[in-house]
Amino acid sequence: METPVSTEASIESGIPVEIGRIDKELGKLWESSGDTKTRASLINLVVYTENEAALAADNEVLASVAGRHPCRAILILGNPSAPVAQAKAWISAHCHLLGKDTRQICSEQITFRLDGDAANALPNIVFSHLDSDLPLCLWWKADFPEPLDEKLWGWVDRLIFDSSSWRNPHHQFSIIRHISSPGKSAAVLCDLNWTRLHAWRFALASQFDNASAFPHLSSVESLSLRCAPGFRISALLLLGWLAGRLKWRLDAKNETFIAANDRVVPFHIEEIPGPNLSLISIKSPDARFELKLAEGSDFFESTIQTPGIPEIRQILPAPRGRLEDTLLAELSRAGRHALYTESLEVILPLLTH
Amino acid sequence: MPTDILRSNPLREGLAQRSIPDPCTLVIFGATGDLTHRKLVPALYNLAADGALPPAISVVGFARRDKSDEVFRTELEEAARKFSRQGINDDLWKNFASNICYHRSEFDKIEGYEALAHRLDEMDATRGTGGNRLFYLAAGPDQFEVILENLRKSGLNKARAGSWSRIIVEKPFGTDLPSAKRLNDLVENAFDESETFRIDHYLGKETAQNIIVLRFANALFEAMWNSRYIDHVQITASEPLGVEGRAGYYEKSGALRDMVQNHLLQLLCLTAMEPPAGLDADSIRDEKVKVLRSLRPLTGNDVFKHVVRAQYGAGAINGKRVAAYRDELNVNPESVTETYVAMELNVDNWRWAGVPFFIRVGKRLPKAGTEIAVHFKSVPPVLFRATGESIDDNVLVIRIQPDEGISLRMSAKMPGSSLRIEPVKMDFHYGTSFGKATPEAYERLLLDAMSGDATLFARRDEVEQAWKFVDAIHEAWTTRTDDLALYSSGSWGPGEADELIKRHESAWRRL
Known part of the structure; x- marks a missing residue:
């Protein structure tokens, strides 16, 4: 059972917050929810997409995943070709009842929109909002960029992608092979296909x-x-x-x-x-x-x-x-x-x- | 043959590591009973739904009542719909049920076993079950002897070359050491120890299995798991239920033999054992037996100093009045059967010298819960003495059921300008962190038995050593009855049990 903490819906699907105040606002979110909600997290699940039309569906997937695999979800909509650089953020929570109990188990989600040059700040956005000590799973829902940003890939524990959606699998696989080559990244390759x-x-x-x-x-x-x-x-x-x-x-x-x-x-x-x-x-x-x-x-x-x-x-x-x-x-x-x-x-x- | 060859199946590599069961026929003796309906068939169905059963499997229900295969399957379907942890898919049930059949026979009629042998041979030929047979004694313990004897006489205990024949024995494994030995001898007459799987379903629970991981995969705990840092350990199994129509059995067993001899001593073994040489069945069971052998025997007057037995009186559970044990149906009005036991045990080895293990188990207690609480020693009362603050000891709690998980109590400063120290709890819940439903204990245990993995089953020497310890207590109890305490239903047990632990300057945990 999904219980939205916020009634405001938009990319929006959350409460708009200043990027520098995300941690404080998340803290307030939990304080206001009382003792009946327990925050749980096993991993950091970062989702990067460039497909705005699929954002609502991505949100639904994250809500469903959080219900069965608690995580800190970070959903990033990148639009590198936008003419104006800007970064915006929203926070929300996905809560589920725990069995017959009245307690709810909640996972938090931070959603970012990175337009234009702000998309280059991706590693910083990711690193500064991770739940510490938990594994980083990056679900890359776009074509892999070239050249790869070693700063980002070097920190990823599990790199998730779906080769069934690639238009040029041979080229994309060659990038994957590069990522996984010795000395590049210790990330576990997780092809949903x-x-x-x-x-x-x-x-x-x-x-x-x-x-x-x-x-x-x-x-x-x-x-x-x-x-x-x-x-x-x-x-x-x-x-x-x-x-x-x-x-x-x-x-x-x-x-x-x-x-x-x-x-x-x-x-x-x-x-x-x-x-x-x-x-x-x-x-x-x-x-x-x-x-x-x-x-x-x-x-x-x-x-x-x-x-x-x-x-x-x-x-x-x-x-x-x-x-x-x-x-x-x-x-x-x-x-x-x-x-x-x-x-x-x-x-x-x-x-x- | 199958096990070795199947483990070399190259397609298996990289897939989830779990027991790979061999094709086989499972014969359940006592197939119309509660255990089959509530536990075994739902567990088998769940394994089928997870794709964990072998392609060729047959289930034969062996019981006395007259019924057709069809009626038997319908009854099992109703039970599976009621008790399975996951919903029943009609197509899957239909496919699963096609492997089930019913074999009517008296337990004491050899003809029934001969007919069974003939039927199993036919099934091997038509279903590819390869001559592998797993017999499950789910009938009443009074039937074990005759079933084992007839299995032997009919030759069903002996597998053909390249096949196997195994037996699963449900508890109770006897009622005392002589009867346990006798039962074990009977089993041994028909089956080798390596073919014998004694079920203690507590060992199939995820949290019980996790004790080994918690202890030996976390440097934080193992380094402190000894008498230098641990003050005492409390193991509790409480339930609000009364005797619930089992008076016939319970009057003869009591809490000591029903719960302590098996479940609680098994939990104690997992808590106290040394690191095993490996994760194979015998390495782990060797270490558990060593713990049982190290238990300081309780005999004679020591029993009355270190063991409290009690019986529930009338009281209230969940706001409802409930009767005293002696007023329950089929209970002797002058019964001295204990429904509660609390005891102080000592494991006399290097690691645990001077660390008491307090065990308590009881019926009609306020709530259901099984847990192991490891109480660490206090810090020296030096630094915070001047503040007048008392500091609670660290306690690590392993919750076996319900709400499986682990919590750690520690001290923290309360926010504010003054120095106030309060206990806080770090809590890990399986249900919260691993949202998926955990498999039922019987699923794991059935799969392991089909795969020949005896790690989570009790070995003969474990069972007999536990009986030896418990029998001495029982023997002392036969010399008098005035020590039997009474407690009100809905309370946490008799005052005598509180006194027992108070001698150690401690108190029972409130669950």
Whole structure:
């Protein structure tokens, strides 16, 4: 349940404050809310966007995320091309009832609008408003700029982005590789496109936990995937993961993989309207493994056909479609995503096609 | 075979680290009982909803009542809708329920087990469960012996090559040391210790598991976790409920055997144990057993000096009048069964020399709560003596249930020109910080048993050592009854318990 502390709504979605008085005004906000509200924070979640039209949606996502993963949220709308330099700020709080209790758990949000040259003050704006000692998660909702501001990237603990929204993934990935190269940044790369694949990877892995299925993993002879138009990169990332795990090489020219003993493993990606990813089918000479996701469903249909055992059908949890669910899934996960870069390396040559 | 091969599944790497259960058939003895409906099936459903169950799993309910698979599934669905921590999705339930069937048999009829063996073989062939069997003793403890014996006679206890056969035993693990040994012998006749999983559901709770993390992953606490800095420890398990229709069982057990022998001593072990050599089951259980062996035995007159037993009288809970224990249905009007126990324990080892552990457990207390409170020693009363201010000791509280979390009490200066010192509390709530619902203890424990991980289960020597300690107290109690104190329902227990801790110049925490 969302309980706005302020009734004033605008970017606005908060109380306008002078940038130099943000901490004091936040303090007042909590003092005025009495004992029934508890401020909680696990991370600093900074969101940078240049899309003003999506600001209301971003606010909703942050409110939803704060309810389940308390944070200090800093939403920054950058408009570097604005003719006049100016910086404005608003504060607000997202409160949720704690179970059946009457107490409310609240997270605070600071929203900035940085126009023109003020957008260059981004690192300072971020650094001066972080909740101390808490990790910094930066969700970058724009194309990565060049050159990168090392001052900012060097402090980021988790860098969140969504490669499925990139128009030029090859170029953007090359920037990502630069950020993550040794000595540049210790930030954990968190591609929401990869996060969405977690449920796919988990379900595929569990298909091969079955003792009768496991041996077929070494004799895969073809792969078919189905994705929505524009989401080929999601299908490729899943393929990259599978290929990386099974030690296959990519033959980019022929768009096939080469397994041990030079066995060719062709793959086919079909783009048809529906969920971002809706099917992966793995065939070996005498077995078939399929994961299917219907439009709007929260569950995969898993099918395993292996010799000597009747077909095994299972329902498994699929990724939730909403952006806040994906973001929450990412924030709940600790550690680095070592296999992400491995998978990315496998498919990079295909991204130029 | 499956476990080793499955752990080498290359697709598993990098995915969330949790137990990977093997395909198996779970056979629940006592499948029509409360435990199955309230805990086991909702836990299994939640695991299915999280995608944590293996692709091939079957659940067989074994009980005496006559009913069809369909009726059994419908009853379980109703229970799951009522007790599951997450809502029931119809499609998922349908898929999950298709793995459930019912097997009617008397517990003492070998034919029922032979038919079960035949049925399980068929299921292995048709469902790919690979011959792995997990038997769950959810029936009354009076049935354990006959079930174990028939499992052995029918050969169900022995797995085929490459498969496994395991048993989960619910508490109580006996009623005293001889009966526990006898039960353990019976289990051991049929199953190896490595195949035996004794459930103490407290160990499956997130906060109980967090004790090890709190202690050994935070330099701040571990450095001070000893007699040099700690004054005493209080472990409390209180509940406002009375005997609630369990008089038959409770009259024979009482609070000492119902709660202290298992849950409270387990919490004490986690609090007092030395760092284990590793996080594997035996390393942790080895350390817990050492704590139990270090407990200073309480025998003879020492029992009456260090242990207080009491029984609730009439009183009020949440504003409602409630009856005295002796007036409850099926309770002997002259019963001397204790519904409250408070005791002072000493762990005689290097780390804890001179640090008493105060334990109290009771029914019909004002509120429900289980917690471990570590009271640190006072600072030297030098610096602030002149101000006349008294300084409260630091207390670290680990709340096991409800409202799982950790709080730390410390002293702070009150704002103002004069020097006034007040206790303040730093509080961490699991629910606040980690908004997602924590899994039920049974989810974790079932998954671990399917995966063969016994870390959160009690080992034979732990159980027997705990009984040995508790039996000595019980034996002393049989010599007299005049020490049984009375307390009003809705109070925090008898005055005698207050006196017990007062001797240490301390007082029970108010929860």
